[in-house]
Amino acid sequence: MEQDEQLGEERRSNRHIPITPISRRAMLSGSAGAAAVVAIPDMFKHATSKVSEPKPGSAGAFFYIFGNQTSSALDRAVQAGSGSREGIRAASPHLVATKLAALPVKSTDGEFIVLVAKNQMSSSAELKVKVLNARSAACIAEGALTLERIPADAHLLVKPVISSDSRVVALVLSISLATNKTSVNKVDALTNKSMWIPTASWVSHHAIAYFWLDRQTFTGPYDLSDAPSLANTTAICDTSDLFLWTVEELAARSLQKGVLSPIPRLSVFPIGSGTARRSIPVPGPWPGGEPVVKLPTGEIARLVDREGRMQLYSPRTGRIRIADVSGLDAGSARPSPTTIAVRQDGRLFLVNAGFGRAVVVDAASGLRTVSVIKFPVPALAAAPPLSKAILASDGLVLYVTGPMQTGGVTAYDVATGRPIATRGLGNVYAGLYQLSSGMILAIKNSNPRLHFFTPDLEPIAIAETPLTVAAVF
Amino acid sequence: MGGYDTSVQLTQSLQSSAVNKYGTPNYWIRYFPPSPAATTLDVHPFLECDAIWDSGAKHLSPISEPDQTNLGMDSAQGHADAQTFINTMVNVWTNVGPLTFPTGGTLYSFLGQENSTHLSSGYWSGWASYVNGFVLNGSSPFFASLYCTPGQGNSCTVIQAASGASACFIVWSAEVENSTSCRGTLTNPPSWNATFCSGISTNLWQFAEKGACGLTVDIDMDLSNMNFPNFCFYLKSRP
Numbered sequence: 001m002e003q004d005e006q007l008g009e010e011r012r013s014n015r016h017i018p019i020t021p022i023s024r025r026a027m028l029s030g031s032a033g034a035a036a037v038v039a040i041p042d043m044f045k046h047a048t049s050k051v052s053e054p055k056p057g058s059a060g061a062f063f064y065i066f067g068n069q070t071s072s073a074l075d076r077a078v079q080a081g082s083g084s085r086e087g088i089r090a091a092s093p094h095l096v097a098t099k100l101a102a103l104p105v106k107s108t109d110g111e112f113i114v115l116v117a118k119n120q121m122s123s124s125a126e127l128k129v130k131v132l133n134a135r136s137a138a139c140i141a142e143g144a145l146t147l148e149r150i151p152a153d154a155h156l157l158v159k160p161v162i163s164s165d166s167r168v169v170a171l172v173l174s175i176s177l178a179t180n181k182t183s184v185n186k187v188d189a190l191t192n193k194s195m196w197i198p199t200a201s202w203v204s205h206h207a208i209a210y211f212w213l214d215r216q217t218f219t220g221p222y223d224l225s226d227a228p229s230l231a232n233t234t235a236i237c238d239t240s241d242l243f244l245w246t247v248e249e250l251a252a253r254s255l256q257k258g259v260l261s262p263i264p265r266l267s268v269f270p271i272g273s274g275t276a277r278r279s280i281p282v283p284g285p286w287p288g289g290e291p292v293v294k295l296p297t298g299e300i301a302r303l304v305d306r307e308g309r310m311q312l313y314s315p316r317t318g319r320i321r322i323a324d325v326s327g328l329d330a331g332s333a334r335p336s337p338t339t340i341a342v343r344q345d346g347r348l349f350l351v352n353a354g355f356g357r358a359v360v361v362d363a364a365s366g367l368r369t370v371s372v373i374k375f376p377v378p379a380l381a382a383a384p385p386l387s388k389a390i391l392a393s394d395g396l397v398l399y400v401t402g403p404m405q406t407g408g409v410t411a412y413d414v415a416t417g418r419p420i421a422t423r424g425l426g427n428v429y430a431g432l433y434q435l436s437s438g439m440i441l442a443i444k445n446s447n448p449r450l451h452f453f454t455p456d457l458e459p460i461a462i463a464e465t466p467l468t469v470a471a472v473f
Numbered sequence: 474m475g476g477y478d479t480s481v482q483l484t485q486s487l488q489s490s491a492v493n494k495y496g497t498p499n500y501w502i503r504y505f506p507p508s509p510a511a512t513t514l515d516v517h518p519f520l521e522c523d524a525i526w527d528s529g530a531k532h533l534s535p536i537s538e539p540d541q542t543n544l545g546m547d548s549a550q551g552h553a554d555a556q557t558f559i560n561t562m563v564n565v566w567t568n569v570g571p572l573t574f575p576t577g578g579t580l581y582s583f584l585g586q587e588n589s590t591h592l593s594s595g596y597w598s599g600w601a602s603y604v605n606g607f608v609l610n611g612s613s614p615f616f617a618s619l620y621c622t623p624g625q626g627n628s629c630t631v632i633q634a635a636s637g638a639s640a641c642f643i644v645w646s647a648e649v650e651n652s653t654s655c656r657g658t659l660t661n662p663p664s665w666n667a668t669f670c671s672g673i674s675t676n677l678w679q680f681a682e683k684g685a686c687g688l689t690v691d692i693d694m695d696l697s698n699m700n701f702p703n704f705c706f707y708l709k710s711r712p
Binding site for chain 2 (some may be wrong): 003006076195201232256290333379470
């Protein structure tokens, strides 16, 4: 249980350290030094109330880095940086929050970033939600919710989900309580060493709370009374409903051969309610990290295997169907996740870096695969940041991080599948993002970690961050 | 002794290809949920256990590789991921009749940490304490272990600091990522050269990435005096 929230610590000012633009030669050699970036620990509570307005003439949009540092002071931290060409050169990212309880969430339209922190006390817990204007990093809404009867040793897992019209943030809470505390003697048969360790029967259930952005108030929490369930869930919202996948905990039963397997359930809650208007069994994987998106058709798509099989739920009819996306059937010995994104043009973009495949799918024509682009398997294909390939907003160019042997970033012509440019050779990049300004951000695993390019892959600047980057928003 | 691991479904075609090209395994290491980056064994447990049996191996070792971003989160996420892992293992055990726990009572159960993934101490504590403390019919057969690249990132620091309920029992060392590494087979393995964290034994070594050579398996060996199959699920017969 995390007791080390830094919400109450003394706030220190953010500092921006200028970054020196670098020469293309230095950038391509990977040996250019970057100006030191000083990230000052700053508290979630007020960190973003200091508005960083975009400078005149800049695109204004900020980007947000989520990551960790080995030192606990920067665990699960977020930094914000200006994503414009001028902003990238002018200032390095600054710390916004630490000790988050969940991965940040970006709204469907990209306008908002949701941050959630928690603080567990002796018999209760407090959740704090902060919503930022993604363009300016200004706080536009915040609130706190106290959960009663949460013992200090409970595990409280929070999953924030923002409605597709950005009116409300649903918080799916998984609460695991220890019962029957005792100790058990374990004997490692390899070493014959024995040890007594504390143990308990853990019982998990779920609750939902809603944070309304306009009123900056909560409704709920609503206890779903679904114990014993597994704590992990999958969830997504559209404009009117919260869709929640859960599964009963098998191990809570009397265990013997032949016990029937639990089947996951999809429950549909009208936003604002703790009572499901529909709850149906949905065979398939137990919830726990599988991607889920809302299609332009209104259907909810859960990716149930990494080869492109989707479980589609129609909120209108309440029916479920299966659809297979073609082009992701390469396989790999090592794990490699398939990522999925819904683009502004309504198409789906799926990538499995370990397969060396990216697929563009027309969601409006029965999930027909429009393009399959093959590329060498990027370095660190299964490790965060999971974004290894990005499709330009016009859909014409695919950018991919290079393999371990060469590194770099390569741009491919989507129409032909041929590489058209490679930059940054010698730098092994772990992740790749296109900022809302159009600039390309490539992530390394050691400093200087942040390498910025134009859409033409011309180097702009490099910068340091103290965070091992897990994701960029 | 040696075996294979793979993140794809273990089919008859795959097992026979692996046996013919690289040798007969003593065990297979397969993914269990939550492993969104893999095809997990629980999807087709009977078919996979048949394939394990037909490959000449009778042993199954479990690994779970959650969304790697999770590994940087707190103990609540670690607890939740371990809960899913244990439940799916129990689910497979209850369904596959001939599948039994190791007679010695020790089933090493791996968390997958990819090279460069950040592992937080809170996550490990939540994950390992649930795995180590889980009691099944009066015994506690699950022993928290880690698949990682010792010497890279912070994995050693985290598991060296863990003890008691969150102890890490063994390490499975990953092959350093190199897509040209096709060396070695089960019948002609290299000398033991696994990396390790001081104070915690590396007992299993992924020494070859055959995925780079056209077949979707990696090859593993265990310490010669260990007899790793004794610490795996055991198939008494073909399901």
